[in-house]
Amino acid sequence: MSERQTDARQGNKAAKRALTALMLFVLTGLFIYSASSEQSYLWLKALHVIAIISWMAGLLYLPRLFIYHFDAPKGSEQAQTFSVMERRLINVIMRPAMAVSWILGLYLAWSVYGFHGGWLHAKLAAVVCLTGANEYLGIASRSFARGAYPRSPSFWRAFNEIPTVLMIVIVILVIVKPF
Template identity: 45%
Template sequence: MIDFLVAHFNLVRGLHILSVIAFMAGMLYLPRLFVYHTKATPGSEMDETFKVMERRLLRGIINPASIATAVFGLGLILADSAIRGWSFLAEPWMATKLVALVGLYGWHGFLSASRKKFERGENVRSEKFWRITNEIPFVLAIVIVISVTTKFLNH
């Protein structure tokens, strides 16, 4: 298995990048849907439309893409460990990336729980809250990408 990952490192990396793009697109769009959903009258046709859109986005794009991102990311870690050992996991850039990933997946869980609250008509968050927090995934993505691409200029 590890030999396969090493031999196909660039393919795994490409699939990881594609899954990250899909994951991030959904993570940026779902809070935007929540912004507009806060304006819909509970029980209205618009309210029901947002519920369907949010559920399909989460279950059809965000969740599968988050799983693919994690699977391909773990594949890259395994391949990297076979190439240069496990020590890279302790480097500051990787620790920063992993902390930001915990934040991103935590935010994913928060959005999932929030979608269920919208579906039950129990949302207590304001339009302003969703507008402000809409940028959280992008800020975390910046931290992750800069960490990986610069490795804090150690190399």
């Protein structure tokens, strides 16, 4: 008989793998930092984009999980499975990816642009909004885990558009630099 993926032991294994990946990510970043400045910039930018993709994947997927969670009767095994999935997504993928995105993004903004440029300030404001959305999802996840199903499926469908719109704004600001 196979082990259930919702068992604490499986969660601990997943957390250890995520921590190992994060440590490798940090060590790679430090190695890259010690490389030539032009090469290190490109590698750090690549790592920044990888972290953003991971974070965005979670921001787009978690509201969908909430919608499916609504179909599970409170306290059921299915509801418990969704709670485990939501908690792991937030704690093992989204928050570490968000932290790496912020650290590398702030470093790149400082080292390349000196925190100057209207587009950069607008981008940072949009990233602050993404961070707020991330933390709101974390609060909602804890509510679902307690059996309190916050809001409605239609709310989560609409909420799912917030990270999408912010991502579009951020990409346009970074690529076009309109001001």
